[in-house]
Amino acid sequence: MSQKLQFAFKLEASQTDNKTSVIAITSITTEDDKKYTLSETDKYASRHIALTKTETYKRVRKSLNQRGQERTIWMTCTEEMIQAYFDEDNNLMFNDLYLKEEKKQTDIVESTQKKKGLLNLKNISERFMIEKFVCKFSNAKQWIEIFENECKRFEIEEDTTKIEILRLFLDKTCADWHSATLKTLKIEAGWSEWKNKFLDTFADKGWSSGMYAIFYKYKEGSLMEYAIRKEKLLLDMDENIGGKSLVTLIAAGLPEFIRNRIDPEKCETSTRLLHEISKCESLVNNKNFKIKKEEKDDNKKYSLGKKPCKTCQYLNKGNRYHPEQSCWFKKEGADNKRIGSNSVIEVNLSEETKNE
Template identity: 40%
Template sequence: MEKLKFTFEVKPSTDGKSNYIAVTSITTQDDKVFLIPEEYQAVSLHKHIQTSKTFTTVKNTLKKRYQSRGVWIKMTEGILQTYMDEDDNMIFQDQLLEETTQEQLAIASKKCSEDPIVKILEKLVEGQQNREKQSIKKLADRFVIEKFDGKNSSAYQWMSVFEKECERFNITQDEEKIEIFRLFLEKSCNDWYSSMMIKLGLQSEWSEWKSSFLQTYASKGWTTSKYALSFKYQSGSLLEYAVKKEKLLLEVRKTIDEGTLIDIIAAGLPDFITDRINKEEIEHTKHLFNALGRLEHLVTRKKFIKKREDTKPIKEKCGICEKLKKGIRYHSEDSCWFKTKMNTEKDKKQIKLINNSELECELQCEDQKN
């Protein structure tokens, strides 16, 4: 026996909220059909089938509930030992499988499809799936993740958070992940998504989308790391600086230990701040944040003192007013009202002195001629 035909079907889980792929029957090359018991149909129990390339195609094909496909899979040593015993009897999990025929299977399937209750259930399931699609946008609003615009610090970190949020809301199907992925992209990333949709389509593997996303947007240089490490406190709130520094460092390397994280954050603080913090008391970043919150008054007071010094009134006597005997007045000489008048008088005196010098020179010359 060279190959076996396995029938796969998408079935609802016990709670009815999700689907799973089931292996319902096995057909031999001489058209003998063997049924898999209900409790052993989950494909997760059929490890050797999951590793075959054929199953990958089946997984991409079956998207809707109650869809089914029958495919031939070549016999391997693992499959042979799993589904056949030494006497060529069809078994699974040490149980003999029930044998039936193709005709009996077709009759049973027809009766089941014509059953009014089954038809009602199918309509209910279809309606539920439509409602689930409509609620995807509402579900996305509950995701705790910022949108990706291509400039986020770490594409790897962002993708990890996105996949964890999908798990939290039980979004397991590739098609659902690809569909909701679009709602968290901004700017030029939307163009990238449109291009991928043209190339791959919605009914493709999520792993292909993920791989392309990381190859496109993952930072391959040191710029992000250098910026996170060199980021220092300049002005403003100490706590805001520390929180932002922690975020930058974790985006670069999530696995950084907390002691190193504290040291790097403290390295970017002014000396007059770190001198007031006892390092032995800081075991977690929350302890550092708490300490910085208590020291906020040091940076706010410094700003207040500087502002008061800048607006300090001038206490210089005006020399012009004093010379003109206008009284003692406190203002700059440049803004004095009598400055123009004083300059005019100086110009007149200078002209008079120049004229007198010229006359004296002419008289001396005349005396010499005589």
């Protein structure tokens, strides 16, 4: 009679290299519904030679392409697998070591709808596809909607569990708000009350975050880092922003000489724009490349709607932003003005010659 085992597979980060994803075996279940776990060193599928030779495992490997994904599969054991996982009395083992059986009363059930015992919040939260909420620039309404969708994805429906997990996704300042709210509302208040208080506290009631996103510009460093950051800021501001508007606003923040090298006809989407921007990366990777401070100041003053002093412009003193009546160079009767101790400049305050 053939023997079957149920293997639970999960794609996770390697212990030796966080950038590398590996397949781990989180549990092995027998036909009589007994669940066993492997040691940390033996849980990786690469150590299970007999298992990895099967066609079933090859299909499992193709099915897991994102970290956190899981598959639970029944497999009919080959002769080689029987020798690897069973002793002569059908006890489950691996590498001549007997496996530890999980007791049902202490099982960690990832579906919180069925869970009645301990819920490993940290384990679940690590699988949420959401960044921490930072009150300075985050769109509170959009963020809380994403948080609720992640709760639905993991079947988290209990209000108290949502409130507990929420704390894990708040930066320090917002975490302090959570602690303070816990004293006033209490955890029994319900999710809807917590959500309303969260939005009342952090929802953007002004223009600051939107203006920051729109006027965010490249200054120095990587063009791609700028473009990705700008795209995120704009989507945080409005997740329904049009594709053309998104592309235009990202391009607007690029240096002009970079923007002039990019054909807008090739950039119908932000993905295509990022591809074109990456081609220009070498133009700013030169250590000597730096946007002049005056240009940065120009951009800053221009965005605030200020105009440079006409007297300073007329005297070729560059673009200086201050009230014209308080200009240092414009002093009545001062045709000569000493700067420092040695140099002297001549200031001509005559009016501009009219066009004839």
